[in-house]
Amino acid sequence: MTARSATADLREARLRPGWITIAAKEFTDHLLSARLYVLLIVLGIAALIPLYFAADQIRSVAASASITPAIFLFLFRLAPEGVPILRVDFWISIAAPLLGVAFAFDAINGERHEGTLPRLLSQPIHRDDVINGKFVAGLAIISTVLVGVVLLIAAFGLFRLGIAPAASEIARVVLWLLVTILYVAFWLAFGLLLSVVIRRAATSALVAFGTWLFVAVPFFGPFLIGFVASVIAPDDPNARHFIGQFLPSTLYGDITNVILNPTVQTTSRTITQSQYLQAQNFFPDSSLSVIQSLVLIWPAVVTLFALTIGCFALAYVRFMRQEVRA
Amino acid sequence: MTASATPPAERRLPRKGRSRQRDRAPIEDMTAPIITRRLSKRYGDLVAVEALDLEVHAGEIFGLLGQNGAGKTTTILMLLGLTEPTSGGARVVGLDPRRYPLEVKRHVGYLPDNVGFYDGMTGRENLRYTARLNGLYGREADTKIGEVLDQVGMTDRADTRVDTYSRGMLQRLGIADALVKGPSVLILDEPTTAIDPIGVVEILDMLRGLVREHGLAVLLSSHLLVQVQSVCDRVGIFAAGRLIGVGTVPELAERFGDGAATIEVGFEGLDRAGLATTAAALESVKGVIEVHAPAKAHDPFVVLAKPANEATAVREAILALASSKGLRLSSIREAQASLDEIYRQAVSTRLQTGVESAA
Numbered sequence: 001m002t003a004r005s006a007t008a009d010l011r012e013a014r015l016r017p018g019w020i021t022i023a024a025k026e027f028t029d030h031l032l033s034a035r036l037y038v039l040l041i042v043l044g045i046a047a048l049i050p051l052y053f054a055a056d057q058i059r060s061v062a063a064s065a066s067i068t069p070a071i072f073l074f075l076f077r078l079a080p081e082g083v084p085i086l087r088v089d090f091w092i093s094i095a096a097p098l099l100g101v102a103f104a105f106d107a108i109n110g111e112r113h114e115g116t117l118p119r120l121l122s123q124p125i126h127r128d129d130v131i132n133g134k135f136v137a138g139l140a141i142i143s144t145v146l147v148g149v150v151l152l153i154a155a156f157g158l159f160r161l162g163i164a165p166a167a168s169e170i171a172r173v174v175l176w177l178l179v180t181i182l183y184v185a186f187w188l189a190f191g192l193l194l195s196v197v198i199r200r201a202a203t204s205a206l207v208a209f210g211t212w213l214f215v216a217v218p219f220f221g222p223f224l225i226g227f228v229a230s231v232i233a234p235d236d237p238n239a240r241h242f243i244g245q246f247l248p249s250t251l252y253g254d255i256t257n258v259i260l261n262p263t264v265q266t267t268s269r270t271i272t273q274s275q276y277l278q279a280q281n282f283f284p285d286s287s288l289s290v291i292q293s294l295v296l297i298w299p300a301v302v303t304l305f306a307l308t309i310g311c312f313a314l315a316y317v318r319f320m321r322q323e324v325r326a
Numbered sequence: 327m328t329a330s331a332t333p334p335a336e337r338r339l340p341r342k343g344r345s346r347q348r349d350r351a352p353i354e355d356m357t358a359p360i361i362t363r364r365l366s367k368r369y370g371d372l373v374a375v376e377a378l379d380l381e382v383h384a385g386e387i388f389g390l391l392g393q394n395g396a397g398k399t400t401t402i403l404m405l406l407g408l409t410e411p412t413s414g415g416a417r418v419v420g421l422d423p424r425r426y427p428l429e430v431k432r433h434v435g436y437l438p439d440n441v442g443f444y445d446g447m448t449g450r451e452n453l454r455y456t457a458r459l460n461g462l463y464g465r466e467a468d469t470k471i472g473e474v475l476d477q478v479g480m481t482d483r484a485d486t487r488v489d490t491y492s493r494g495m496l497q498r499l500g501i502a503d504a505l506v507k508g509p510s511v512l513i514l515d516e517p518t519t520a521i522d523p524i525g526v527v528e529i530l531d532m533l534r535g536l537v538r539e540h541g542l543a544v545l546l547s548s549h550l551l552v553q554v555q556s557v558c559d560r561v562g563i564f565a566a567g568r569l570i571g572v573g574t575v576p577e578l579a580e581r582f583g584d585g586a587a588t589i590e591v592g593f594e595g596l597d598r599a600g601l602a603t604t605a606a607a608l609e610s611v612k613g614v615i616e617v618h619a620p621a622k623a624h625d626p627f628v629v630l631a632k633p634a635n636e637a638t639a640v641r642e643a644i645l646a647l648a649s650s651k652g653l654r655l656s657s658i659r660e661a662q663a664s665l666d667e668i669y670r671q672a673v674s675t676r677l678q679t680g681v682e683s684a685a
Contacts, residue, residue: 021458114443115442
């Protein structure tokens with residue numbers, strides 16, 4: 001310990017945890033990167049839906065259905081006539097995974113490729129600071145823009161359409177935001193895992209995109225579930241449901257549907273537009289309280305949380321055991 | 327070296343390993359900033375580093391020399407706590423890098439092989455990030471960064487983006503990066519690779535200056551032996567994971583050379599006939615085994631003398647010969663043995679002994 005100087009001791013005392021410094025640097029990088037434009041455009045479209053595409057629809061529903069509960073939530077789940085994809089919740093359920101992987105697919109292999117990883121790891125930080133910092137930075141930037149977009153939509157509903165939210169509706173939107181951030185966190189963790197396991201950033205981007213296509217996009221999703229079900233248990237009709245239950249996209253779809261619509265009283269394994277409408281028709285005026293809805297979706301939230309932790313833990317362990325050199 | 331020479335070493339406890347070492351190694355300095363004792367690393371069956379014993383002292387530049395794949399980088403990573411040794415241990419600034427990697431990394435500046443920086447940022451911004459990771463912020467960091475940029479001669483280009491830098495500039499920035507934390511130990515992995523000859527001289531001069539001013543302990547690895555031999559106080563020759571020789575360049579020359587010293591002798595005003603008679607005269611000097619006459623009259627004769635420790639006597643005899651024969655001597659000097667030559671000799675000697683002990 002002879003080599004330790006007084007200035008070094010002083011510096012140690014002021015040393016911030018490494019992950020904070022790394023997260024701050026990554027956050028700044030994200031702000032200057034092309035990814036930010038993708039993020040702003042994709043989530044910007046979500047904001048435009050009630051502002052521009054669905055405004056008339058919402059206005060007419062709001063005018064005719066003054067007794068309909070939770071009009072405020074229509075801002076997030078009403079699509080313009082004939083374009084069912086343009087619903088805020090639906091759009092975000094597709095965009096969130098893409099944004100999650102986009103901000104993480106090259107986190108570790110990018111550093112490797114640039115030759116900065118050995119230099120970074122030779123600084124006085126723990127190795128997990130790198131992966132933690134990058135995860136936090138990605139989550140922070142997506143969450144920030146997401147919250148901004150939701151606030152924008154809420155403000156538009158309030159001031160242009162004159163829809164004032166009730167306390168329970170605010171609670172539902174906040175809950176939905178939290179679950180959406182959890183969903184983004186899952187895909188960030190998945191992207192991190194790819195960036196640790198796959199050595200080339202281009203390859204991990206492709207894998208990430210492919211996974212997104214078959215897991216998160218409703219058009220392709222059922223193909224995958226059906227395929228896996230027919231391989232694992234060809235004769236069991238419940239196999240599809242069982243597998244679907246563990247897909248983060250199905251879980252998130254379930255949760256969103258229940259949270260943003262008080263009248264939805266059941267969760268289904270594979271959510272479709274028509275099922276959702278049916279549910280509305282069957283229970284036109286009986287609606288659940290926030291707590292009741294929360295109870296309904298709690299298992300799904302826990303499963304989604306567990307999947308996120310599992311994915312992150314896998315990335316973490318793999319990274320900790322990896323050799324510094326390629 | 328074959329397995330028969332060292333098999334129980336890996337299983338031996340580190341303390342035992344050390345006491346055994348004490349019997350063998352004449353120099354034992356537990357205060358040295360870098361110490362390794364029977365440090366070994368294997369990947370499955372592949373032996374990357376085998377029973378490495380090494381000391382690097384404050385104020386010296388130690389060159390770890392060997393071909394690519396000889397285990398230099400693995401050794402360095404173990405010293406930084408970035409790779410776990412399979413057996414044996416190390417002390418860096420008095421600490422075990424396995425147990426206190428953060429403490430060690432706080433005091434050790436490291437320039438990795440093929441150093442990289444964040445392309446989108448300027449050199450200065452890259453250094454600022456390193457400074458923050460080391461607990462240096464604000465004006466204090468800026469002062470330090472300005473200082474190290476000046477030391478490596480990168481002040482002019484510090485505010486342009488890193489992706490415009492040449493390989494040599496990246497290397498300089500890498501050294502600045504290693505210095506930002508104010509280290510007491512500097513570990514440089516291949517600092518002169520991919521740099522033009524003038525750049526190499528500049529970088530090595532800079533290193534010399536740093537060691538002189540700050541008393542750093544420097545460990546540098548290189549496969550370009552000739553380039554670094556001038557700057558290293560001591561060198562260790564590394565082949566196939568083993569250190570096969572440690573010492574100053576002349577010491578190693580004595581140990582691994584073929585036993586001959588090379589003396590260059592220049593004469594003035596010799597014609598073609600003069601060259602031949604002078605060559606014959608030089609050959610008659612006691613201890614001279616070979617004389618190469620130059621093609622051009624102005625160039626020096628190359629005289630090989632054996633044994634090498636008699637070289638001074640041979641030089642005196644040549645001086646006496648010159649004055650007795652009326653030759654005008656213009657220069658006489660003993661040529662430094664080339665590290666390349668030593669390296670080749672050392673590796674082949676090692677291979678031969680390996681073959682013998684196997685048989």
